[in-house]
Amino acid sequence: MNFSSDTAAPAHPKVIEAIAAANQGNEPSYGGDAVTARLRALLATLFETEDFDFWICASGTASNALALSVLCSPIGAIACHEEAHIERDERGAPEFFTGGAKLRLLPGHGAQIDEEALRQALALNNPDFVHETPLETLSLTNLTECGTAYPAAQVAHYAELAKAEGLNTHLDGARLGNALVSTGASPAEMSWKAGIDVLTLGLTKTGAIGCEIILLFGKMRAAFGRLQARAKRSGHMPPKMRFLAAQAEAMLTDDLWLSLAANANQSAKELANLLCAQPGVSLAYPTAGNEVFCVLPKEIEARIIKAGVKCYPWPGGPYRFVCSWATPQSDLDAMRELLAET
Numbered sequence: 001m002n003f004s005s006d007t008a009a010p011a012h013p014k015v016i017e018a019i020a021a022a023n024q025g026n027e028p029s030y031g032g033d034a035v036t037a038r039l040r041a042l043l044a045t046l047f048e049t050e051d052f053d054f055w056i057c058a059s060g061t062a063s064n065a066l067a068l069s070v071l072c073s074p075i076g077a078i079a080c081h082e083e084a085h086i087e088r089d090e091r092g093a094p095e096f097f098t099g100g101a102k103l104r105l106l107p108g109h110g111a112q113i114d115e116e117a118l119r120q121a122l123a124l125n126n127p128d129f130v131h132e133t134p135l136e137t138l139s140l141t142n143l144t145e146c147g148t149a150y151p152a153a154q155v156a157h158y159a160e161l162a163k164a165e166g167l168n169t170h171l172d173g174a175r176l177g178n179a180l181v182s183t184g185a186s187p188a189e190m191s192w193k194a195g196i197d198v199l200t201l202g203l204t205k206t207g208a209i210g211c212e213i214i215l216l217f218g219k220m221r222a223a224f225g226r227l228q229a230r231a232k233r234s235g236h237m238p239p240k241m242r243f244l245a246a247q248a249e250a251m252l253t254d255d256l257w258l259s260l261a262a263n264a265n266q267s268a269k270e271l272a273n274l275l276c277a278q279p280g281v282s283l284a285y286p287t288a289g290n291e292v293f294c295v296l297p298k299e300i301e302a303r304i305i306k307a308g309v310k311c312y313p314w315p316g317g318p319y320r321f322v323c324s325w326a327t328p329q330s331d332l333d334a335m336r337e338l339l340a341e342t
């Protein structure tokens with residue numbers, strides 16, 4: 001039973017086929033190829049706009065850090081949740097890539113920023129006060145790090161509050177597909193229509209090999225040259241971009257990514273129900289997507305560990321169980337049997 005991470009899952013066969021199909025003859029390097037051109041058209045349809053530029057990276061950390069590097073200056077600050085991946089899990093990459101921007105950490109249950117905390121931070125923001133680092137950017141994550149989902153209307157509301165104070169907005173969408181399936185929002189509604197300036201759209205966890213797209217919307221297109229230059233400088237300018245674009249094309253064609261995210265969410269729901277049917281088990285956070293955060297009684301924790309179930313003890317006490325597009329029904333059935341043992 002492997003519920004360790006959606007990055008432990010294999011890539012979807014259509015992604016592998018797309019890479020093989022892209023492996024024909026010579027193609028211009030660095031994104032000048034035909035597959036990347038087709039991807040642009042696909043993204044325009046998916047996001048219902050032509051007013052964007054994009055870049056592809058192989059990891060979420062690189063795409064977040066590069067995105068933030070064009071959203072926040074070295075002498076500015078990025079407001080984010082205190083459990084945000086950019087704070088907890090990126091080894092200072094956002095600070096490094098921005099050349100020294102600070103992260104301003106905000107509280108809130110389930111890794112969602114508390115509105116009052118955001119309002120207070122914005123109200124205190126004073127770019128003219130030389131001693132304090134002013135907020136320049138708001139970064140949200142959807143699906144959040146605790147597996148909850150912001151509805152698109154809440155993203156829009158927070159973006160509006162931030163923009164009223166002159167901030168830019170970023171959305172870490174490492175699991176965007178899971179959040180879209182959960183909330184019913186469209187990619188456009190969850191991004192530029194909600195006031196998001198730069199989206200990092202993750203496809204790796206959803207079923208690609210390694211493919212994260214940075215989308216710059218509207219006025220942020222003016223920063224595309226800087227983004228490319230920073231990508232080059234930091235070693236994130238893949239010469240054979242077509243093979244990254246091929247992954248994205250396979251994932252986004254016919255909404256494969258959303259059906260894979262729906263599979264993962266459905267498995268997580270089933271797993272959450274199995275676990276919560278046990279006396280003493282409770283959800284630490286609602287299971288909106290493909291991650292289940294559960295508080296386990298000692299006896300069940302011991303049984304799960306003894307059986308070698310792969311899951312992750314989360315800071316603060318709960319266990320995190322992650323499902324993917326490829327979670328086999330046999331893993332869920334084995335968990336049902338394990339929990340039924342007396």
Ligand SMILES: Cc1ncc(COP(=O)(O)O)c(C=O)c1O
Nearest residue numbers: 059060061062085141145172174
């Ligand atoms: C919310 C979030 N953002 C970004 C990432 C990207 O991380 P990586 O650099 O491992 O692709 C992850 C991975 O766990 C994540 O959970």
